[in-house]
Amino acid sequence: MRSLLRRLPIETYVISFTVALWIALSLATPNFLTESNISNMMRQTSIAAIVAIGVMCTIVIAGIDLSVGSVVAFCGVLFAQMCAHGLALPLAALITLAAGLLVGATNAFAIGRLGIPAFIVTLAGLQVYRGLALLLSGGMTVGGLPPSVKDFARGTTILPNLFWAMLAVGVAVHYLLRYTRTGRYLYAMGSNAEATRRQGINTFRITMVAYVLSSSLAALAGILLVSRLSIASPSMANAYELQAIAAAVVGGASLFGGRGTVLGAVVGAVLFTTMSNAAVLLSVDPFWEMVLEGLLIALVVYLDNLQKRRQSGG
Amino acid sequence: MTPVLRVSDLRKSFGPVEALRGADLELHAGEVLAVVGDNGAGKSTLIKHIAGVYQPDSGEMLLAGEKLALRSPREARARGIETVYQDLALADDLSIGANIFLGREPVRRFLGLLPYVDDRTIRRETAALLQRIRSVIPAEARTVARLSGGQRQAVAIARAIYWQAKVVLMDEPTAALAVMERERVIEHARELASHGVGVIYIGHNLTEILKVADRIAVMFRGRTVHVTAAGDTTQETLIKYMTGYSETEKAA
Numbered sequence: 001m002r003s004l005l006r007r008l009p010i011e012t013y014v015i016s017f018t019v020a021l022w023i024a025l026s027l028a029t030p031n032f033l034t035e036s037n038i039s040n041m042m043r044q045t046s047i048a049a050i051v052a053i054g055v056m057c058t059i060v061i062a063g064i065d066l067s068v069g070s071v072v073a074f075c076g077v078l079f080a081q082m083c084a085h086g087l088a089l090p091l092a093a094l095i096t097l098a099a100g101l102l103v104g105a106t107n108a109f110a111i112g113r114l115g116i117p118a119f120i121v122t123l124a125g126l127q128v129y130r131g132l133a134l135l136l137s138g139g140m141t142v143g144g145l146p147p148s149v150k151d152f153a154r155g156t157t158i159l160p161n162l163f164w165a166m167l168a169v170g171v172a173v174h175y176l177l178r179y180t181r182t183g184r185y186l187y188a189m190g191s192n193a194e195a196t197r198r199q200g201i202n203t204f205r206i207t208m209v210a211y212v213l214s215s216s217l218a219a220l221a222g223i224l225l226v227s228r229l230s231i232a233s234p235s236m237a238n239a240y241e242l243q244a245i246a247a248a249v250v251g252g253a254s255l256f257g258g259r260g261t262v263l264g265a266v267v268g269a270v271l272f273t274t275m276s277n278a279a280v281l282l283s284v285d286p287f288w289e290m291v292l293e294g295l296l297i298a299l300v301v302y303l304d305n306l307q308k309r310r311q312s313g314g
Numbered sequence: 315m316t317p318v319l320r321v322s323d324l325r326k327s328f329g330p331v332e333a334l335r336g337a338d339l340e341l342h343a344g345e346v347l348a349v350v351g352d353n354g355a356g357k358s359t360l361i362k363h364i365a366g367v368y369q370p371d372s373g374e375m376l377l378a379g380e381k382l383a384l385r386s387p388r389e390a391r392a393r394g395i396e397t398v399y400q401d402l403a404l405a406d407d408l409s410i411g412a413n414i415f416l417g418r419e420p421v422r423r424f425l426g427l428l429p430y431v432d433d434r435t436i437r438r439e440t441a442a443l444l445q446r447i448r449s450v451i452p453a454e455a456r457t458v459a460r461l462s463g464g465q466r467q468a469v470a471i472a473r474a475i476y477w478q479a480k481v482v483l484m485d486e487p488t489a490a491l492a493v494m495e496r497e498r499v500i501e502h503a504r505e506l507a508s509h510g511v512g513v514i515y516i517g518h519n520l521t522e523i524l525k526v527a528d529r530i531a532v533m534f535r536g537r538t539v540h541v542t543a544a545g546d547t548t549q550e551t552l553i554k555y556m557t558g559y560s561e562t563e564k565a566a
C-alpha cells in the first residue's frame with residue numbers, strides 16, 4: 001500500500017487535496033458554491049494557469065523564469081496605453097504579444113548564447129520590466145480604456161471566455177510538449193542537456209522555444225488581466241512568478257528539469273486560486289495565507305527533492 | 315581493403331595544453347580496436363575529434379577513404395559515427411525508445427496536417443531491437459532513470475546498431491559497471507563488430523582489453539606510440555609503451 005501511494009503521480013495528491021478543500025469550503029460557507037464565486041474563480045484561475053503553463057516550460061528544460069510577473073504588468077500597461085490612445089484592439093494585442101515574444105527571445109539569448117544562468121537573467125528581468133511598467137504608466141493606474149476592452153474577459157460563452165482562452169493555450173502547449181519533436185527535446189534537454197546536444201539537437205533553439213513561450217504567455221495574461229480589470233496598474237501581477245512556479249511544481253514539474261505537464265500546472269493554479277478564495281471567504285488574514293502558501297511550496301519542493309534522490313539512489 | 319577510418323597526424327591544443335601531438339589510427343570494418351594509455355594521454359580527446367565534438371588544429375581524417383571534416387556531432391552521426399560516452403549520456407526522464415530515437419524521431423501527421431512523433435513505431439522497433447541484441451532490459455521500463463549502468467550502455471549500443479553505424483566509439487564503457495555487466499558490454503562490443511561495425515574501445519583494464527580487442531593502439535602524451543594485434547602482445551609490453559618506458563629506451 002505504501003509503495004502504491006509512493007508511485008502515484010503527484011498530480012493525484014494535488015487534485016485530491018483540492019477537491020477535499022472544495023468540499024470543506026462548500027460545507028463551511030454558503031458563499032462558495034455560488035455561480036458568481038465559481039465563475040470568478042474560473043476567471044482568476046485561467047489567468048494564473050496561463051502564466052504557470054509558460055513558466056512550466058522553462059522548468060522542464062531545467063531553467064526558470066522569474067520575470068513573468070513583471071512581464072504581465074509591463075505588457076498589461078503597454079496594452080492599456082495603446083488602447084487608451086485609440087489604437088485598434090486587435091492591433092494593440094498583437095503588438096503586446098510581439099513585445100512578449102521579444103522579451104522571451106532576449107532572455108533565451110542571454111541564457112543560451114551568453115551563458116548567464118537563467119536565474120540571474122530572469123531575476124534581472126523581474127526588475128527591468130517592473131521598472132518599464134512604472135515608466136510607461138508614469139507610476140499611475142492606466143484607466144479610461146474603451147469599454148470594448150473588457151468585453152472579452154467579462155464575457156461568457158457557456159463558461160467564462162477566459163476559461164476557453166486557458167483551454168486553448170493548454171491544448172496547444174500540451175500538443176507541443178507531448179506530441180512534437182520539439183516538445184520531446186524540451187524534456188530531453190531538461191534531463192541531460194549535454195546528451196541532448198550530443199544527439200545533434202540544437203539546444204539553443206529549444207531554450208528559445210521555452211523562454212519565448214513563457215514570456216508570450218505572460219504577455220497574453222497581461223492583456224487578459226487588463227481586460228478583466230479594465231484598468232492597468234504598474235504594480236499588478238505582483239509575485240505572480242512565485243505563484244506560477246509554485247503551481248507548476250505542485251503540479252509535478254521538477255526544478256531539476258525533465259518533468260512537468262500542462263495538466264499539472266493547471267491543477268496547481270486551481271489549488272492556489274482555491275486557497276486564496278478560501279482565505280477570502282473564511283476571512284483568513286491574507287498574511288496568514290501567504291505564510292501557508294509559502295509552506296506549501298516548501299513542502300512540494302522537498303518532496304521533489306526526495307523523489308530525485310530516491311531515483312538517483314537506484 | 316580501405317580502412318573504414320583513418321586518422322593521420324592529428325594535432326590539437328587547448329591553450330597551452332597539447333592534448334594531441336600527432337595521433338594516428340587505422341580502423342577496419344568488423345574489428346574492435348582498443349586504445350589504451352595513461353590518464354591524460356589524449357584518448358578521449360582523440361575520439362571526440364572523430365565524434366565531431368572537437369575540430370583538429372591540423373591533421374587528417376578519412377572515413378572509408380573520404381575526407382572527414384566534422385563541424386558538429388550531428389554531422390558525425392549523419393556520416394555513420396556513433397558514440398557511447400564514458401558518462402553514459404542518456405536523457406533520464408525519457409523512455410528507452412525515446413532515447414534510441416532522440417533527434418531522429420519518426421513523425422506522422424494527424425489528418426495529413428498536424429505532425430506528431432510516432433511513438434507506436436518507436437515502441438515496436440525498440441522492442442524488436444532489444445530482442446535482437448538479446449538485452450535483458452524490460453522494454454516497457456518507463457524511463458531510463460532506473461536502469462543499471464550496463465543496461466544504459468546497452469541502450470546506447472542498441473542505438474548504434476539501429477542506426478547502422480559504420481564506426482562506434484566507446485569511451486571507457488565499463489568504467490562504472492559491476493563485473494557481470496562488464497562481460498555484457500564486452501559481448502556487445504564483439505556483437506557490434508560482428509555486424510561489420512568498426513569499434514574503437516577505450517579502456518584502462520588490460521585484461522579486459524586483451525579479451526575484447528582485435529588490435530590495440532597505445533597512446534602516450536598525445537601520440538600513438540604502438541599498434542599491435544591483441545594476440546601478439548602481453549600486458550607487460552603494453553604497460554611499457556603506456557608509461558613511455560620504451561620511448562626513453564629507444565632514445566637512449
Ligand SMILES: Nc1ncnc2c1ncn2[C@@H]1O[C@H](COP(=O)(O)OP(=O)(O)OP(=O)(O)O)[C@@H](O)[C@H]1O
Pocket residue numbers: 328331332333351352353354355356357358359360
Ligand atoms: N576541453 C579541454 N580543455 C582543456 N584541456 C583539455 C580539454 N580536454 C582535454 N584536455 C586535456 O588534454 C589532455 C588529454 O585529455 P583526455 O581527456 O583526452 O585524456 P584521456 O586519455 O582520455 O585520459 P583518461 O584516461 O583519464 O580519460 C589532458 O591533459 C586534459 O587535461
Ligand SMILES: [Mg+2]
Pocket residue numbers: 357358359485
Ligand atoms: Mg578519457
